[in-house]
Amino acid sequence: MRHLSEEQLALRAGGDLRGLELWLANRHLGRCATCxxxxxxxxxxxxxAREAADELPxxxxxxxxxxxMRGNIRVGLAAAECVTRVAPPERVGWKVTAAFASLxxxxxxxxxxxxxxxxxxPFASVAAGGAVVEATPAGVELKHGPxxxxxxxxxxxxxxxxxxxxxxxxxxxxxDTGQVxxxxxxxx
Amino acid sequence: MxxxxxxxxxxxxxxxxxxxxxxxxxxxxxxxxxxxxxRISPRGGALVLDLRTSLVLKNTSAERVRGVxxxxxxxxxxxxxxxxxxxxxxxxxxGETFPVRIDLRLLRPNAGFQAAVVxxxxxxxxxxxxxxxxxxxxxxxxxxxxxxxARRDRRHFLEALARGGPSLLxxxxxxxxxxxxxxxxxxxxxxxxxxxxxxxxxxxxxxxLDLPGAPVEILAGQAGMAGFELRSPSFEIxxxxxxxxxxxxxxxxxxxxxGGAFPAEVALQPGERTLISPExxxxxxxxxxxxxxxxxxxxxxxxxxWVPPARSLRRVSPEEQRLTEIYRRRGLDALIGELKKFQ
Numbered sequence: 001m002r003h004l005s006e007e008q009l010a011l012r013a014g015g016d017l018r019g020l021e022l023w024l025a026n027r028h029l030g031r032c033a034t035c036x037x038x039x040x041x042x043x044x045x046x047x048x049a050r051e052a053a054d055e056l057p058x059x060x061x062x063x064x065x066x067x068x069m070r071g072n073i074r075v076g077l078a079a080a081e082c083v084t085r086v087a088p089p090e091r092v093g094w095k096v097t098a099a100f101a102s103l104x105x106x107x108x109x110x111x112x113x114x115x116x117x118x119x120x121x122p123f124a125s126v127a128a129g130g131a132v133v134e135a136t137p138a139g140v141e142l143k144h145g146p147x148x149x150x151x152x153x154x155x156x157x158x159x160x161x162x163x164x165x166x167x168x169x170x171x172x173x174x175x176d177t178g179q180v181x182x183x184x185x186x187x188x
Numbered sequence: 189m190x191x192x193x194x195x196x197x198x199x200x201x202x203x204x205x206x207x208x209x210x211x212x213x214x215x216x217x218x219x220x221x222x223x224x225x226x227r228i229s230p231r232g233g234a235l236v237l238d239l240r241t242s243l244v245l246k247n248t249s250a251e252r253v254r255g256v257x258x259x260x261x262x263x264x265x266x267x268x269x270x271x272x273x274x275x276x277x278x279x280x281x282x283g284e285t286f287p288v289r290i291d292l293r294l295l296r297p298n299a300g301f302q303a304a305v306v307x308x309x310x311x312x313x314x315x316x317x318x319x320x321x322x323x324x325x326x327x328x329x330x331x332x333x334x335x336x337x338a339r340r341d342r343r344h345f346l347e348a349l350a351r352g353g354p355s356l357l358x359x360x361x362x363x364x365x366x367x368x369x370x371x372x373x374x375x376x377x378x379x380x381x382x383x384x385x386x387x388x389x390x391x392x393x394x395x396x397l398d399l400p401g402a403p404v405e406i407l408a409g410q411a412g413m414a415g416f417e418l419r420s421p422s423f424e425i426x427x428x429x430x431x432x433x434x435x436x437x438x439x440x441x442x443x444x445x446x447g448g449a450f451p452a453e454v455a456l457q458p459g460e461r462t463l464i465s466p467e468x469x470x471x472x473x474x475x476x477x478x479x480x481x482x483x484x485x486x487x488x489x490x491x492x493x494w495v496p497p498a499r500s501l502r503r504v505s506p507e508e509q510r511l512t513e514i515y516r517r518r519g520l521d522a523l524i525g526e527l528k529k530f531q
Contacts, residue, residue: 006229123373124448128380139293142271146234148295149262151271158368158513160504163378164449165466171506173513177287180510182274182334186325187380 004028004035013042037137045109069096124163126187133185135161135168140185151183206239208307215249215312215320219285239292246285252315253280254335257327259310262294272310272325276334277507332493333485338507346527354520361515368504372445377471389414397482399496403429404436404483411479416472422465423481427456435487439503442478449484
């Protein structure tokens with residue numbers, strides 16, 4: 001089973017897929033926990049970014065900011081008028097606000113997508129020292145500082161997890177081979 | 189053209205990241221390896237390497253293979269940790285081949301993957317319950333327990349078939365599926381090490397499930413509950429068999445839900461008692477009011493292993509999961525064929 005590409009996931013999350021592509025993506029998402037998880041993350045990121053763009057960030061005085069920017073633009077235009085005659089500028093306040101909102105959206109989305117992570121929140125985990133082993137929807141992962149190592153179980157629908165003091169384990173039946181497979185990651 | 193070139197480069201790069209090293213005298217040989225789905229992608233300031241591998245192994249021994257454990261290490265990334273992929277419940281005749289899939293994801297904070305992933309053979313279990321391998325992960329004990337559980341579960345379903353025909357087998361397998369689907373789990377965060385000195389709010393006594401024929405008896409036990417944290421669990425056990433015991437695994441949970449396991453290396457002579465008190469704190473989703481425990485695996489000093497004689501309500505064996513999946517995907521006739529294959 002081939003996973004959805006990041007572009008397909010992003011388009012699906014944005015509601016921009018149509019027709020056969022949409023049907024195929026939906027069919028795959030219905031079967032693949034890994035892609036479902038990645039898709040949910042993108043949907044959540046979009047929602048968070050939209051919400052952040054809609055609200056004024058705390059501590060920002062938009063009217064003052066707008067007045068300052070408008071003043072700076074007018075000073076610039078006046079300076080340009082000294083060189084060449086141009087038509088008087090239109091009111092640009094709403095454009096500045098829209099530009100800032102778009103910029104905020106882009107920055108927040110980029111920041112969220114750039115977070116180095118392998119998976120979302122774990123079901124269960126075991127930690128000792130600086131290392132942690134987590135059972136997540138995508139697999140069993142050992143994290144040590146900024147490094148990660150994960151055994152995935154992408155071809156399974158029903159996964160049984162267990163965590164003990166030594167590490168974590170996932171048990172599933174591989175869809176392609178029909179074999180029951182047990183992945184285990186130990187802390188030491 | 190660019191996609192083709194980058195695809196070739198990524199495939200080559202991924203291939204160079206994995207080394208498969210089996211001993212020369214191993215009963216399994218690597219026939220082929222497919223690395224086609226591997227890729228490297230940037231994520232923030234890090235690199236993510238997805239290695240999707242399917243090895244085809246050949247049984248070059250004179251015995252049927254029942255299970256295999258592959259040890260997967262990436263020394264630079266796992267920092268002493270170990271990972272393994274086990275395929276139990278196999279039936280591979282001499283000369284036959286079978287696939288083992290290994291899907292890995294590696295995350296590194298900066299450019300370049302220097303350390304290769306090394307896949308080695310940790311153990312092979314045969315139909316005779318003989319074992320080959322380095323056993324670095326105690327895979328012998330684990331595979332032996334799973335094989336004994338598999339034989340027990342197949343026997344249970346075959347008895348149902350003999351007693352009541354296909355309809356009773358179907359009823360048994362449907363009940364097993366329902367149990368798997370409805371089994372609640374406690375998702376816990378286990379933190380190893382001594383817990384803080386804060387006094388627990390309450391002490392929860394243990395209710396031990398005494399399984400018939402178990403070589404180990406749980407005499408008593410308790411744990412402290414502080415908020416949502418279960419602290420300092422302790423279990424007093426006794427060897428009631430006539431053989432020395434070197435390993436015990438206790439399953440634990442509540443009356444309603446499965447929790448996990450406490451494995452313990454012990455040196456327990458017949459009749460002796462000991463206290464198992466792992467230094468752990470278990471962060472729970474909610475405060476517990478009861479705690480149950482049962483003996484799930486015992487390994488004797490001679491290497492033989494005991495598993496509960498009846499299918500546990502608290503644990504889904506790998507074989508049970510495999511058989512229910514065969515029924516779900518291929519139907520009752522396929523399940524009957526599979527059960528009879530092992531007779």
